Amino acid sequence: MFKINFSILLLFLLCPFFFFSQNxxxxxxxxxxxxxxxxxxxxxxxxxxxxxxxxxxxxxxxxxxxxxxxxxxxxxxxxxxxxxxxxxxxxxxxxxxxxxxxxxxxxxxxxxxxxxxxxxxxxxxxxxxxxxxxxxxxxxxxxxxxxxxxxKVSTIYQNIGVCYLHLNKFKKAEEYLFKSKKIGEQEKDNEALIYIYMNIANLYYLQYQDAKAIPYFEKAYLYSKKTKNFDKKESTAFNMAMVEENKGDLKKALEYRKEAEQWKDSVHNQNKIWAVADFEKKFAVAQKQKEIKVLQVENKLKNTQRNALFFSAIALLLILTGGVYLYAQRVKSSKIILRQKNKLDELNATKDQLFSIVSHDLRSSVNALKSSNSKLSATLETKNYDELNQLIVQNSSIANGTYSLLDNLLHWALLQTKQLYFHKESIHLHSVIQQIAYNYKPLLLEKAITFENLVSKSIFLFVDLDSLKIVFRNLLDNAIKFSKENGQITFSANEIDSDYCQVIIQDKGIGMSRNTIDELLQEGELLAKKGNSEIIGTGLGLQLCKQMIKKNSGTFEIESELNKGTKMILTFPKTK
CATH class of the missing domain: 1.25.40.10 (Tetratricopeptide repeat domain)
Incomplete structure (x- = not known):
């Protein structure tokens, strides 16, 4: 059955690397x-x-x-x-x-x-x-x-401490980190102290001395209140959430998680504002340059008119040159207008697809929730608690499905409008799958599904972390949805060669026919009916997965048999 060691999970999330100070x-x-x-x-x-x-x-x-x-x-x-x-x-x-x-x-x-x-x-x-x-x-x-x-000398001591921390020389690391801490507290450098306290906490966590580590995570969190750096605020709040989860206080953990998400959104919005401001600045410069060119042409024409009586031959040449220039400008303007029209048509098509999905699926989900709530009200009057419990579970399932649809819809829209940021880096595959599985633990337990992560801990992929998580979440969600109770879901990996690795998500659910597989693999098909007539979806999640896999230089295949299960086969480049 599905099990997670909270101490190991917390250590991995908090210590994938150590913080070091640099200008x-x-x-x-x-x-x-x-x-x-x-x-x-x-x-x-x-x-x-x-x-x-x-x-x-x-x-x-x-x-x-x-x-x-x-x-x-x-x-x-x-x-x-x-x-x-x-x-x-x-x-x-x-x-x-x-x-x-x-x-x-x-x-x-x-x-x-x-x-x-x-x-x-x-x-x-x-x-x-x-x-x-x-x-x-x-x-x-x-x-x-x-x-x-x-x-600052405190910066040097902290960096030395981090080096020893990487070398697992904990005594030396502790000596230098505490030297840095002493100087940092004297200098009252709040931002530097956040890094110092985080590194000291990591030092003790690596030695399984949780009681010593937690106070320093708390200090880092308190000092983050005094800084305007959203990244530090997010990191310290997230660490506190993991500490509270490890303690078993889920209510506090949820509060810290919400705070971390708020700071994460603030960073995203700030970066977006800066990007827009930079674009507007470049656009303004381009417009000014264009105006200067127009003024230069006008000045040339005025000079030509003024000297027409004396330099007729030169005037004729300038008129000819001006005509060619104006024709080129006109052709250029026509091309720009055509490109803008094509872009507008593409955006309109995207908008129509979005409206189609929203009107079809959200209306169905909201209507189902409305009917279920009516039954819930009637059941409350009869005090039939068994049926009441079933309706609450049904409501929760509908709400979760609607949330997943909205999340996929947002990412799909960002992808289509080229606003989704991709940053490829080295990713530890086994740990990412463990994290995704942890988030779906309640759904796995609800259907008594056995989950196994058979991926080797030595595999590292070179991909964008956020898009990889979206792909795994969607495929795991589908595997749970189409698995029967007491089923089994397995994540495994095969290293094809020195450049690529194959990731396989396998379930023993209801499976699908060849026609359904062909429909799902077809490009640009947003709406698709699955083999089971009682289960109707947009196919948006899978289309989103395919596009994000392609963005990460990967491939996607499906193998399935009705009533025997499904294999989702993904191929990604490995870290060299």
């Missing part, structure tokens, strides 16, 4: 000093441009002009600054190996060499070279001017 923007003290150098060496144009773009966090332009300076100047001191500009920019662009190589070109008598060691340590930490990271961080203490480099 997300350039160092203020370093910027001031580099700006002084730019003023002193005004004739070094490439260096001045590199310094300006570095301060503006424009990493691509920084890389271009710093390389131009390095290829044309022999000033050793300015070259060290340019190597740092390049190393820091490459690190921000996640090109860690290249960043490391660039930073190692800096001479050791460089004024900001402790800052160089700090960045090298953070890069090594990103590359999971923990022993090397410790060497770089420890080297900072040897420099007498480290405290004037624009970063």
């Amino acid at each position: 997300k923007t350039t160092n203020k003290i370093f910027n001031i000093e580099s700006k002084k150098k730019a003023i002193t060496f005004k004739k070094e144009i490439h260096f001045n441009k590199a310094q300006y773009y570095f301060e503006e966090n424009n990493w691509d332009s920084t890389l271009v002009y710093s390389m131009k300076h390095l290829s044309s100047s022999g000033n050793k001191e300015l070259n060290d600054y340019c190597h740092y500009f390049r190393g820091f920019s490459l690190n921000e662009k996640k090109l860690f190996t290249e960043a490391k190589s660039e930073l190692k070109l800096i001479s050791k008598d460089f004024t900001f060499y402790p800052l160089v060691n700090k960045v090298l340590g953070e890069i090594s930490l990103q590359l999971k070279e923990f022993e090397k990271a410790i060497e770089y961080f420890n080297a900072i203490e040897k420099y007498p001017y480290s405290s004037k480099q624009g970063f």
Whole structure:
């Protein structure tokens, strides 16, 4: 039967990685000093441009002009600054190996060499070279001017502690994390203390010392109240939810989960607002450029008219050129209008499909809920508690089905309008399936269905985590829906080759015919009737799954026999 170890689940959710501190923007003290150098060496144009773009966090332009300076100047001191500009920019662009190589070109008598060691340590930490990271961080203490480099010693101690934590050297990790904690509390740096408390909590959880870990999760949560960083608020609230679930206090856990979801929505809305603002800014610039071009053309025409008597030949040539330009503009405008019309037609078609689904399925669900509530009222009068219980269970099932439909409808609409964000990363497959199964535990228990996760713990997929969860949720929901009581559902995986892995979701439910399989696999079919005439669905969930699998460079197949069960076979790329 389906079992979950809450301690292991909590540990995995809270400790997939450890937090470490690093500067997300350039160092203020370093910027001031580099700006002084730019003023002193005004004739070094490439260096001045590199310094300006570095301060503006424009990493691509920084890389271009710093390389131009390095290829044309022999000033050793300015070259060290340019190597740092390049190393820091490459690190921000996640090109860690290249960043490391660039930073190692800096001479050791460089004024900001402790800052160089700090960045090298953070890069090594990103590359999971923990022993090397410790060497770089420890080297900072040897420099007498480290405290004037624009970063905090508490940050260095915390990073060293995280390295030892990864190496499972818990005593050393505890020593450095508590050093960082002491300094952080003296500096009253709330955001830094949140990371420190989270790492200390993870330290104790890894050693199964829950009683020591929980107070630090609580401290991190309290300090998150003082920050405006939504990500930290979400993380700390989610951790508290898992702590309360582990304690068995589900009411408090639910409150924390709701809070975490609220902060998650706030982050999403904030990012969306920034994206819209950026788009509007680019659109405004494009419009201004277009207006400038129009004014330039008008000025040329006026000059041509003014000098027509003297330069008739030139005027004729300009008129011809103007005619070609205007014709090209007209053709261009026609193409733009046609593209906009096609886009509008596509959006209208999408809107009609959405309305069709909403009117068909939501009306059915709401009508079923209305009828069930009428029966519920009548049953209350007769005090038939057995029937009353059945109606409550039926209402819950209808509500859950309607919620799943709305959730799929939202994701499908975002996908169709290209608003759904995909970020591929390395995902631990076994743990994701365990998490999805945990969320469906009540439904599995209700039908007494046995669930088995046979996926190897060594498999990692390179996919988008959110879309993978949506796919697994829909397929598991369908497997439960079409399984009989005391049935069995199994998740397994086969490594096809070094590049791809096959994930199989198998149930022993009612199965489906070949015609039904062909209908479900057909592209663009939103409405479909299943083989069992009593079960009617939109097919939206499966269409959503197919599109998200395709977005993740995967494939999808179905094998099924009536009354024998169904196999859903998914193929995804593995992490290399």
